[in-house]
Amino acid sequence: MPQIRVEYFAILREHVGKSAENLDTSATTAGALFDELDARYEFPDTARMKVAINDEFSDWNAALSDGDSVVFIPPVAGG
Amino acid sequence: MSAFSFSRETVDPVQLRSLVEDPGSGGYVAFEGWVRDNNEGQRVLRLEYEAYEALGVKEGDRIVAEAVERFAVTAARCVHSLGELQIGDLAVWVGVSSAHRDEAFAACRYIIDEVKHRVPIWKKEHYVDGDSGWVNCERCAEDDHGAHWDGHAG
Numbered sequence: 001m002p003q004i005r006v007e008y009f010a011i012l013r014e015h016v017g018k019s020a021e022n023l024d025t026s027a028t029t030a031g032a033l034f035d036e037l038d039a040r041y042e043f044p045d046t047a048r049m050k051v052a053i054n055d056e057f058s059d060w061n062a063a064l065s066d067g068d069s070v071v072f073i074p075p076v077a078g079g
Numbered sequence: 080m081s082a083f084s085f086s087r088e089t090v091d092p093v094q095l096r097s098l099v100e101d102p103g104s105g106g107y108v109a110f111e112g113w114v115r116d117n118n119e120g121q122r123v124l125r126l127e128y129e130a131y132e133a134l135g136v137k138e139g140d141r142i143v144a145e146a147v148e149r150f151a152v153t154a155a156r157c158v159h160s161l162g163e164l165q166i167g168d169l170a171v172w173v174g175v176s177s178a179h180r181d182e183a184f185a186a187c188r189y190i191i192d193e194v195k196h197r198v199p200i201w202k203k204e205h206y207v208d209g210d211s212g213w214v215n216c217e218r219c220a221e222d223d224h225g226a227h228w229d230g231h232a233g
Contacts, residue, residue, distance in 0.1 A: 056134065073199050
């Protein structure tokens with residue numbers, strides 16, 4: 001199974017209780033990985049979430065490859 | 080130093096001004112975002128900014144480059160604070176220099192609006208009553224571009 005690194009920030013980091021983890025997953029897309037982790041952690045406020053793969057914004061349908069880094073991005077609040 | 084950067088130190092706008100100084104420019108517009116002591120009826124004691132820095136710097140650089148190209152200004156920079164901030168601290172600074180003022184105002188407005196909307200930064204407010212919470216973005220309700228999670232897991 002491909003190994004994926006997931007990083008968590010802000011509300012997700014606090015909710016999950018860690019800032020990153022390496023996962024062996026059968027999920028083949030960013031969306032499927034989100035589903036898998038949402039089932040495990042029950043993420044708060046999943047509406048309007050975006051996703052980044054390897055430090056670039058990505059589609060939820062984007063395929064995951066071994067060694068990819070994934071970040072789920074809740075609504076932002078800078079400024 | 081990239082066009083957009085994060086800072087964990089106190090941000091000094093007078094010092095930052097030199098980043099956009101140019102002998103061909105006749106005007107300079109800056110925006111300073113300050114930490115205020117209230118939000119949506121709650122009294123704020125202090126706050127924390129956290130960012131996904133690797134993507135945030137890239138997206139911030141793209142925004143500044145878009146502004147320079149779109150409004151044909153001479154120079155533009157943006158610095159966003161991270162970490163713990165107190166009331167009155169500088170949260171974000173935008174500086175733009177240009178031959179004429181109209182473009183500088185427009186570019187500055189564009190940068191701060193897009194940064195608030197697109198750069199992965201999150202704000203946690205600590206309230207006077209002891210509560211705290213992550214703040215939702217102002218434009219989420221009208222945010223209709225980009226790929227959003229629609230809960231297909233249902």
